[in-house]
Amino acid sequence: MLVAFSALASLLLIAVFILKEGVPFLFKYGPLNFLLGSIWDPQAGQFGIYPMIVASLWVTLGAMAIGAPLGIAGAIFLNEFVPRSVLRVVKPAIELLAGIPSVVYGFLGVMVLAPFIRAHLGGPGLSVLAASVILGIMVLPTVISISTDAIGAVPNSYREGALALGATRWQSVHMVTVKAARSGIIASIILAMGRALGETMAVIMVVGNAVKVPHSALDSARTLTANIALEMGYATGLHREALFATGVVLFVVIMILNALATSAIKAGSRRS
């Protein structure tokens, strides 16, 4: 049935076309110049995306610094220290919240978070910090959801074994359960990282979009995704190709992250 190949065919189409548009540029301009050049000035023919790479990295890591601990803590708490009925209500509620459009998050970042940062911490407000916080919140549902599944999949016998040896609830959790669910939790973090890296709209609104290497969390910066979205509308020729090349970089990195996450999940299930 040819219909079944639609997903695979689409994937291949996407890969082919993105690569087709972006890769030639890498050969024309030189990948090292592209990745390590610090000047992005399409008018002058300069297409170094190093500042954007740094910005994306900072923003993503910042988002994980916020989202991962909160998310894992939430997942542990909901799975281990709360009655089943509460979990059954809260989990769908959190997934519901994942459905909020990213632009809404971005807007709130602009209206609420950025002014707050500007007033209390200095800087323009629209900054790496703002983007990290907003993205951190946005990836929470992903981390909680997948971690919860991983923790829930740990057989009860593990927990009971620890308790039978005289451990408190908390000890059984952090010494046994979490270790057992480790690969699922790691997978959730990697997947969330991929989401944060690929997020565009919310980031555009709060990150400030200055094309320079950020030196502090309060600096404005521009991520790879923001760069593409902001300039695609009017880019032509080499400029457009450069943006596609940026897309290629993103695509490759995120696919690698997803593959890592999938293999982490597989490794975990194989072990159990």
Place this chain on the structure above:
Amino acid sequence: MRVPPKYTQVLAVTLLGGATLLTLVVLVFIIVFVLTKGLPTVSASFLFTVPRDMGRAGGILPTLIGTVLLPLLALVIALPLGVGTAVYLTEYTRATRVTRMLSFGADCLAGIPSIIFGLFGFIFFVVMLHMGWCLLAGGLTLAIMILPTIIRTSEEAIRAVPNAYREVSFSLGATRWETVLKVVLPNALPGIVTGIMLGIARCIGETAAVIFTAGSSLRMPTSVFDSVRTMSVHFYILAREGISNENAYGTAAVLIISVLAVNLVAYGLMHRFISRRTR
């Protein structure tokens, strides 16, 4: 002196609980904040009149239409492809290298960020196929985006249909295709509809992929080749260009309510599906 485990437990639980509470509070705050600021703007005239002055005044009717038409088009394309793929993966083949490849393809597709979909849709549908920015380009792009969701939920729903039903159907002289059509799919329907709802919710909230494929025209669409603006795109433009915070909040409120409504229907259906199965 070692702290007794009892105390570390209390400390740990408090921290964890605090973190969870913080998470929930933040997420609830977002919804409540947008709704309180936005609902006052939402009225019948807001919903059903056209925007004037680039959205500074007037309503959001064309965007409402766009937000309805685009997911609809995406579904019309993605549903047969997705359910067909799910049927093929579950009913017609054993787990072979081919099926593993197909599943892998669907999973990879699911992990691609929307900006890449936007880029692809732009270069392939808008430019190469000369569609220009239009409903069709947007619909096709969104269809590819929700394809994995439809495939996954349909697959799960189909696998959940008890094998006994299939056996009975075969033993009464049905072909595999008749069995799928008359017994398997009708019983998998609630699960498939859940997938549809989730796909719709994703389309409603999507911005990056839509802007680069369907454009952002504020005119009422008259054909699939017209450019169209969805609520999320409209909201984005209003917010970023600073056109009207009031209308932005209003649009956001309508957006959030739509997404929540669709998700609630999806979960309601899923529960009915599960409870019916276990009866």
Place this chain on the structure above:
Amino acid sequence: MSDRAVKVALRGFSVFHGKEQALRSLTMSIPANRILGIIGPSGSGKTTFLRALNRLNDLSPDIRAEGQALLDGEDIYHPDYDVVRLRKRVGMLFALPVALPLSIYENVVYGPRLSGVRDRKRLVELVESSLKAAFLWDEVKDRLQTSGMRLSGGQQQRLCLARVLAMEELEMILLDEPCSGLDPISTAKIEEALTLLKARYTIVLVTNNTKQAARVADDTAFFLMGDLIEYGPTQHLFTVPQHSRTSDYVTGRFG
């Protein structure tokens, strides 16, 4: 038995589950219009045998058959043989009654509809005659539109029987331990129905309950570990069995 019409003839018929042989080179004939009871401990291949007769085993990819299985003289395992039509001629009842999640009416007309019967009047007649032949009509005639899943176990099994009887091309009925788990009254009703039905159909009844075979079957075959140990008129098998293992089984020395 050789002067009676033969419905199914098996010659050197074997079935393999992957590498294991579930049925060893069976050679036997199933006479028409009689009830054949199949008894034997679990794992003997009784169900495999039954499912081979309507090729339901085809649904499992690692099961394959060798040898000849002739229905009315035609080899049902021939590559050109129409399997779908086979299953309309040879109906089956399973151990667990499986009512489709449809109304009682829809359950019964499922088969005929597949065969292209569209005329409403004819379908209604079919439903009534099938349910009557399955001794279920009186209990459900007022609620044909209600879901078949709301019936009791015994009623559902009779519904399954009616479903099979509604097939107009039906010639043979296979039953796989149909009364296990049913109350005695439902069991009695089904046994009575079978006794009446053999006039029109050939019936093969696999049962774990030797007493049921003794009550209902005209002929009985005793299977053990994939082999046909003994086959003969029920009276003879139970009173003067020829093999020691047969007598051990029917007297309950092992099960």
